[in-house]
Amino acid sequence: MLNVMYSKMKLAIVDDHPMILEGLKSLFLQHTNYTIFSFTKGAAIVDFxxxxxxxxxxxxxxxxxxxxxxxxxxxxxxSPQTIVIAISNQAERSIIFRFLENGGNGYILKNADAEEIIKCIENSINGDLALSREVHEIMLKPAINNFEVPRITKREQQILQAIAQGFTSAEIAEKLFISIVTVETHRRNLLQKFAAKNMIELVRIATENNLIT
Known part of the structure; x- marks a missing residue:
């Protein structure tokens, strides 16, 4: 269930397939927390x-x-503050990473069920990546490059794995029985070790170097 913190969120759906568009509108109209706008062209949402x-x-x-x-x-x-989430049939790993690197806040495949879509939206509002389960699996597939892998501790490995699975800092803290401050410290340390600009890049590098199982 969505709580009051999500009330009156302005949500735009951009899709040129009428059935998909109407299905998503119907899903979110079940919740009074959203004002829904719909578009069939990308240029239209940019103008709007x-x-x-x-x-x-x-x-x-x-x-x-x-x-x-x-x-x-x-x-x-x-509009940097706007949360932008892909909802697509495109399941190629490179496309997912490109979307996130272009500033996207998440990626949902259209085969996700209603509950999963709503959960992803909640995650994005909380400041986390909105990734459907199948997208997680795609991102975890290994890739080979010549990156020199930094040494990480067992705890950092646990946190890296949890980040890749989409857990929030609070959820990681509860899962590992440590404080949120400790989790955030490990996050910063991991960014430094991998020379990553953000968590998206961190997960990408770790995934490509088989550090996430």
Whole structure:
């Protein structure tokens, strides 16, 4: 259940498939917490967001007037505070990482059920990545490169694994019986060790070097 902290969130859905668009609208209209806007073109949401505040954008990757990858980057440039989440049939690992690197706040495959979609939205509002379960699995597939892997402690490995699985700092703290402050300290240390700009890049590097199982 969504709680009151999500009341009156302005949610835009961008998809050029009428059945998908109507299905998502129907899902979120079941909750009075959202004001829903819908668009069939990426350019339309870009124009709209220049004149109107939108809290969350659910953005398809393949649109008739362009790529959601590019629209994501444009939206984040014009409205950095807007949460932009891909909702797509595109399950390629490279596309997922490109979307996140373009500023995306999450990636949901369209085969996710209603409960999973709502949970992902909740995660994004809480400041975490909104990743559906299958996206997690795709991101965890190994890739090979010449990166020199830093040495990490057993605790850092546990936290790295939990981050990749989408757990929040509070959830990691509860899971490992440590304080949130300790978790945040480990997060910062991991960023430094991997020379990563953010958690998305950290997970990508760790995944590509088989540090996450």
């Amino acid at each position: 967001i220049q004149e109107n505040e939108i809290d969350i954008v659910l953005l398809d990757i393949v649109l008739s007037d362009g790529s959601g990858l590019d629209f994501c980057k444009t939206i984040k440039q014009k």
